[in-house]
Amino acid sequence: MPEMVAVSAVALLRPKWQMARHRMARHQRGDLRRALLVSLLAMGFWGAAFAVALRLLRYFRSAEDIGTLLADKLLAMILLSFASILLLSNTIAALSNFFLARDLDQLAAAPVDSGALYRARLAETALHSSWMVALLLVPIVAAYGVAYRGGLDFAPFAVVVFLPFLVIPSALGSVCTLLLVNVFPARRTRDLLSVITALAVAGLVLLFRAARPEQLARPEGFANFMQFVAALDTPSSPWMPSEWVSEAVVNYLRGKAAWQPLLKLWALAAALVGVGHVLYARGWRRAFSMAQEGANQRPTTRPVRSWFDRALGVLGPLRRELVLKELRVFVRDSTQWSQLVLIGVLLVVYVANVRYLPLNGEGVTTLLRNVIPFLNLALAGFVLASIAARFVFPSVSLEGRALWLLRSSPLPMRELLWAKFWVGAVPLLALALVLVGCTNLLLGVVPFVHVVSLAAITALVFPLTALALGYGAFYPRFDTENAAQIPTSFGGLMFMMTAVGLIGVVASLAGRPAARWIVAGHFGWARDPVDMIWPFAVAASVCTAATVVPLVLARRRLERLERA
Structure with missing residues (x-):
């Protein structure tokens, strides 16, 4: 076995950085307009989100007894949702970055230390999976700082608090992926990852439902006001990192000590990164070798193919084969399957939570229950647009080099x-x-x-x-x-x-x-x-x-x- 070379994670990330810098340096027609438009859209989104969050928090502050408790509970619920998204996206991304990327065969053959490779891929996984959540957190955290007069020193404190919050799901997802690839056959890892994703979403939903956030909008459901305040002041999940982040931010804005939850966050992040470093240093090469094993090909039975031929026969041979080609491309992409399972579970959760809407209490009429569906229409349309962006928008790009073959054929576009x-x-x-x-x-x-x-x-x-x-x-x-x-x-x-x-x-x-x-x-x-x-x-x-x-x-x- 060749002797390992002391290569740093920065050196392994340098080619990715150079590719990104080269891509940004290539000036094409319309690039300036695109950059300006994206900047204006980002500023507009941040401004709107900041204005809404700030108005809501100032409304909470007007309630002297429970305003801060409501703000604390709202931040904890938002962070719990973001933590679930981060854990799922990092777990799915880790499989591609650590075991299925195209350049890993060269790195596996080179005398590169597995620990350095782990640190580099962990940073890449965290960046790709967390950037959108980080951007969404900016206006929300800024609104908390302005509403509760956190001052200029609140900005660096927020960075120190939220950095381990983003690292924890990346390290945990990477460790889970390594264990799956090592324990189970590689040909079943992708399917198992989809099942684990669905179970993880279901567990987080049960945790979220255990908190029953709809009760906060209906104080009349409590026996007395003190019981309502106690429910607000009690952490829904005191062992979750999202609760620690919320506690640290609120304590800092109140002028209280915030070092205990901050210490918990950094200790957990360091522990998970350390455990991942040890596991990947010892087991990554074996896991990577197992991940390259081909799946068992199940022969397609003639009756199944004949059934497809009969079902799609009305389309004609050309359109039938094109439809079958699109279906095969979708089935062969494991990342599509994993995210499809995730989307399916989230949609079930979305439908199931409709019945928790407070539409049966006093003052809620049949009129309101028949007007709400038109708001649900807009939400459902946004869900469909998000799914189309994930699965339909990339379909032309996924043709890749095969598009040149299609262009050279007499196939009409x-x-x-x-x-x-x-x-x-x-x-x-x-x-x-x-x-x-x-x-x-x-x-x-x-x-x-x-x-x-x-x-x-x-x-x-x-x-x-x-x-x-x-x-x-x-x-x-x-x-x-x-x-x-x-x-x-x-x-x-x-x-x-x-x-x-x-x-x-x-x-x-x-x-x-x-x-x-x-x-x-x-x-x-x-x-x-x-x-x-x-x-x-x-x-x-x-x-x-x-x-x-x-x-x-x-x-x-x-x-x-x-x-x-």
């Missing part, structure tokens, strides 16, 4: 886009109908609201899919190594902006006249069906245009690439 569109639209449509239908049943809405909301979410599925394909064709990333990084590009940001605007327009055009119809019926006012015709017609026209135009532009874009 419209057929390729047709297959990608329907492979993305059909699952999204089924998910949309289940999501909105189940929430409407739990809310007990009237048939009119049920039909309108289902029609609106159905109309949204097709333009969201088309927009994702259009932006993916105009802003492809053929050289990416990780499909999860494609939606975070400039094109993904532009798609989400356009999708949010489209959802707002359609929800407003479909929801407002339907809500007015419900209000008029509730109060016995006269109702004119003609008043709903033009908003529904405009919404249908917007959805049609937002479906056709992106697909046409995407086809022209791919055809221009073909001629280039």
